[in-house]
Amino acid sequence: MRIASIKIDGAEKAAIVAGDGLVLIETVNAAQNKIWSGDLLGLLANGELTELNAWYRNAGRSILDQLEAIPFGSARYAPLFRQPPKIWGIGANYIAKAEQMAVTPPDGEPICFMKPATSLIGPGDAIILPEQSNRVTAEAEIGIVIGATCKHVSEADAMNVIAGFAPTLDMTAQDIHARNPRFLGRAKCFDTFFSFGPHLVTPDECPVGEQWTVETVLNGKSAYKSDSTNMIYSIPFIVSYFSRMMTLQPGDVIMTGTPGSVPLSPNDIVECRIGGFEPLRNPVALA
Structure with missing residues (x-):
């Protein structure tokens, strides 16, 4: 799985790299009834990235193709996350x-x-x-x-x-x-x-x-x-x-x-x- 942070609506939000663009974690949550963190540092700190990757490798990859994606050319990347501990x-x-x-x-x-x-x-x-x-x-x-x-x-x-x-x-x-x-x-x-x-x-x-x-x-x-x-x-x-x-x-x-x-x-x-x-x-x- 590949994941990024993108600048959108005045915030920096985590998104999964899909075939046609980037799908926000919040979009995945709404479609799949999940409560994963919407930022990458949160996914790491809460131990959610492993679960998210397991979902992606199982059925998530194909599900992402059916969800709304931000086109690669329109995405404005942020640092992966702010304030790394070290x-x-x-x-x-x-x-x-x-x-x-x-x-x-x-x-x-x-x-x-x-x-x-x-x-x-x-x-x-x-x-x-x-x-x-x-x-x-x-x-x-x-x-x-x-x-x-x-x-x-x-x-x-x-x-x-x-x-x-x-x-x-x-x-x-x-x-x-x-x-x-x-x-x-x-x-x-x-x-x-x-x-x-x-x-x-x-x-x-x-x-x-x-x-x-x-x-x-x-x-x-x-x-x-x-x-x-x-x-x-x-x-x-x-x-x-x-x-x-x-x-x-x-x-x-x-x-x-x-x-x-x-x-x-x-x-x-x-x-x-x-x-x-x-x-x-x-x-x-x-x-």
């Missing part, structure tokens, strides 16, 4: 990227950082270049969305606590970070420095291995492309690693690293393309 990132997680940076993370100890919820934007929203920096870069990354409260998760069980995956863009003020490696968190915390969407894709619909490509695209041209087999730390490892440090909660987002970053200038368009996913695109503007 936003984490992994650095230098692709072999070629780590070699380019001359970074050798200690065994079992990935580089990691946090972003504030105020850094979050959605598809089509502008990335604002802050006046404090003259070199901002963007990186395309697979985003993990946690679907259950959990701690001390084993790698073998990690996929069971994942609600789904989404394209993300991670922005960094590289000149600030270059002044001192300890400034990594500061370099990544600015408003609009985390983009998230447009679709959350449940694990049962995700590709695997070399079929799961990750691509950073600038102004329509591919700058860096790799696949998930080139990750130093796998998705199950990443979830397990973070769960040993802290309790993970529904709606937590973990970015998994990038094959490469691109410098941003005003009027650029930067994209995260993941094989089999709807691309995430954002324009760039000055503060």
Whole structure:
């Protein structure tokens, strides 16, 4: 199942991706006598996404085709949800990227950082270049969305606590970070420095291995492309690693690293393309 948040009637509402467009959860509720949450974070926090996906895989897919849908061309995407409990990132997680940076993370100890919820934007929203920096870069990354409260998760069980995956863009003020490696968190915390969407894709619909490509695209041209087999730390490892440090909660987002970053200038368009996913695109503007 693929699910999005769209801007409609002054609100941001969850909708399932159907054949001809997006069907609001509230439309499904009315037709099927359900009471599922009308926003994606609510679906996650209340443990409803698993039930919704089971309905979709059973009879829901065909039922959606009979319900009123918002055409794809008319939909205005929002971030998948606002106020994630936590936003984490992994650095230098692709072999070629780590070699380019001359970074050798200690065994079992990935580089990691946090972003504030105020850094979050959605598809089509502008990335604002802050006046404090003259070199901002963007990186395309697979985003993990946690679907259950959990701690001390084993790698073998990690996929069971994942609600789904989404394209993300991670922005960094590289000149600030270059002044001192300890400034990594500061370099990544600015408003609009985390983009998230447009679709959350449940694990049962995700590709695997070399079929799961990750691509950073600038102004329509591919700058860096790799696949998930080139990750130093796998998705199950990443979830397990973070769960040993802290309790993970529904709606937590973990970015998994990038094959490469691109410098941003005003009027650029930067994209995260993941094989089999709807691309995430954002324009760039000055503060």
